[in-house]
Amino acid sequence: MAADGALSFPVVAVNEALTKHLFDNRYGTGQSTIDGILRATNILIAGRNVVVAGYGWVGRGIVSRMSGHGAHVTVIEIDPVRALEALMDGYQVMTVGQAAPWGDLFVTATGNVNVFRREHFASMKDGAIMANSGHFDAELDLDALRALAEGHVRDVRENVQEFDLGGKKLNLIAEGRLVNLGAAEGHPAAVMDMSFANQALSAEYVALHHTELEPRVYVVPEAIDAEVARLKLAALGIELEPMTAEQAAYVSSWQHGT
Amino acid sequence: MAADGALSFPVVAVNEALTKHLFDNRYGTGQSTIDGILRATNILIAGRNVVVAGYGWVGRGIVSRMSGHGAHVTVIEIDPVRALEALMDGYQVMTVGQAAPWGDLFVTATGNVNVFRREHFASMKDGAIMANSGHFDAELDLDALRALAEGHVRDVRENVQEFDLGGKKLNLIAEGRLVNLGAAEGHPAAVMDMSFANQALSAEYVALHHTELEPRVYVVPEAIDAEVARLKLAALGIELEPMTAEQAAYVSSWQHGT
């Protein structure tokens, strides 16, 4: 919007705060995605082939928790650096086309649209389960799925719809909407506290500094991020080590070579 | 009962089958304990101090899944071999008295009674949460807990009771009954199938061999255990490698020294 000149007031991108996306997205969505899938399906995750589309913070959180439950995890990722990280973190990396016939459970977390499409549904196994933890209900091409099922759709459990494609059945959790909100209770309070603290302190920042701010997107000031983390650690009883004077001088100097 | 002469018919100990306790207890209870705790409390497990009492198959399953969710895990175990395993598996090992003031969340899986008692409740943190995945509602001394709260007990969420001890509040999930049954749906079908197959095949075994059996406890015949595992693998599309003739000869011989 800023690039298009469509932004008429200053914005602080609170979702970009470290104490938001590193925690809420990773630990919060990671856990609550598992929670939603278990409440909806009661499947055993151990030993199951799980495909996670997207290796951003949300995807990493989901992958970590799936792996912690004994899943065999494959990551789909279009960014080469992230794909290489997933591979070296111990996960398989596949294209959508390779992953579709391999997976038992699919979770999308790309922030993009139509990650799984008609041809992928067609190649999935009978009984495959799909859930979304990314954007709205846009990551799975539901129109294509409905078209393939030709109206043979029924509720098999609360929050689980079964699409009968003739030779096989595919299951969709929470209508493809955010599975942690649709089938569980969203993020735990213990991680939303940081996200809300960021929003409150950023709103205060805009209120105090609006005369100096232009109508563009600002990152959350580093001091706010650090303050939120510091308050959280203090609440958990964790002490922080301050730098010694010698250390503070060392890190700000370039004269010590590497 | 056999030792006391109180057993009047042959018994096959199906709960001792490998394909029961290695799978149902470990992977099934491990996951469903997490599931029950999340449904009841919606707490964030990452970064939390979790105490698991008992490092049998159920305890190991719970520890593995808690660790997979980013918990800091401490194990309580009275058996020295198991305690040492827990330690070398990367977990802290404490006595009940040491663990009580350390933990944020306590899960019992010992198969014994009154693991946490009056003095332990007294030393727990404000807000501590307790759940049981072991025997009935016997692992926590609930009479002592009720006595400490002097009637100040209220439901704070479905399946969560808060005990107000004056200076602090303790939370109990599912009345101390099995948390995966009380607050979730018990084991997933994908693990109960093996337990039920064991029961069915063992019942058939007793029916076919009852004339040869004495009124004592029999282990599940090895062939039944192996057959259940083989059927499960086949259902998952996993092929097994048979030994070559040379290998079969090698393993049954003692003449190759070590």
Add this chain to the structure above:
Amino acid sequence: MAADGALSFPVVAVNEALTKHLFDNRYGTGQSTIDGILRATNILIAGRNVVVAGYGWVGRGIVSRMSGHGAHVTVIEIDPVRALEALMDGYQVMTVGQAAPWGDLFVTATGNVNVFRREHFASMKDGAIMANSGHFDAELDLDALRALAEGHVRDVRENVQEFDLGGKKLNLIAEGRLVNLGAAEGHPAAVMDMSFANQALSAEYVALHHTELEPRVYVVPEAIDAEVARLKLAALGIELEPMTAEQAAYVSSWQHGT
């Protein structure tokens, strides 16, 4: 030997002690196998396809450490119960034939002979690496490997031989002998202490009880196993929780149902 009447004195199977195989085999061999492979090859394990043949205590130790280094792990196992455990522990399970063209690094720990044979070497990738942590140098069919290379064998690093098969080259660590002894220093002292304590206490046991013992194989008395673990824990500063009188009574009774 006992079955064949070839045993002429009582034997205590010290290698079967819990405080031997649960620790020495699992944690000791697990770590020292990694150590030997790294010293010999200096390869990066993260992201690599690693095949471990055998899911006994040694195999589990190796798998756990390989996984902890970010490897993609596949297990080969002929026992269906163990194969199913490997699968539910989060690892792929393949036959030797399936694993051969998939793996970058192969480690044998089966206690059997000729796990990888001519046809498997033929289907391996160029640059594949093989090591053994099981029995002698018998787990890889080295005669077949030499025959395939037709004399084109050279040392490429200390403890690494390269077999040139024409279109591709295969690497063998420590001549297929135990990799942790051949290319590293064997087990750390911190795990051999328990194995040696078992041997010493079992020798003492035989010396004290030889008049009562028959010429057959005895398991290590449970009290010795427990004593070794208790001494180790004490040396590490870990306190053990004794059962209360009430708990001891509970576990020895059958009248509390389950």
Add this chain to the structure above:
Amino acid sequence: MAADGALSFPVVAVNEALTKHLFDNRYGTGQSTIDGILRATNILIAGRNVVVAGYGWVGRGIVSRMSGHGAHVTVIEIDPVRALEALMDGYQVMTVGQAAPWGDLFVTATGNVNVFRREHFASMKDGAIMANSGHFDAELDLDALRALAEGHVRDVRENVQEFDLGGKKLNLIAEGRLVNLGAAEGHPAAVMDMSFANQALSAEYVALHHTELEPRVYVVPEAIDAEVARLKLAALGIELEPMTAEQAAYVSSWQHGT
């Protein structure tokens, strides 16, 4: 230097490339630090209390591999956001003063000086081991350590010096220099390839664009980072998924709200 006006030519900060620090620092140093410590000491890591100072990419790599070997890990970190990440990743977080008497093995990776000082050495356990994977030999205050030992220093293994402090002995690996270079072989080729590719492509970039560049520090162009990752993935046989036209349009638009 740029801030001080001391920079007289353009610099591309190749160490800041994603395909350098995300891989070389994390997976390379993580593994080779373990490698160096094992070669120098042959200690068992499982069950040991390991303190890692610094939770940057190097520290994370070390923590991940230590945890993968069954260590009990504590992180020291002065940055509150990183400290909170370490905590939620499942590790304990302590100050230097708290960690000193707790640890069995200490590894520094802060990039700062004198992390462990006289008072910390004084409170360490008898037999504690120290290694450095950070800056030079500056992270441990070796002058203070030598002073405490009053000349009672001897070589106990290759690359291990024992400092006798009277009542206890402390061990130092590789004289406090980079442990993966001092006691092992540095990074594996499979991770240095990316670092070198970055350097080569960045040097080419400077050669081609030097007329347009000012005497300041440039980040590695994103296209170089992506190209290095793409080449690496291709070499590993991993295919990348390109975005569909619809997806490319979606991610560049702001009109789909969140």
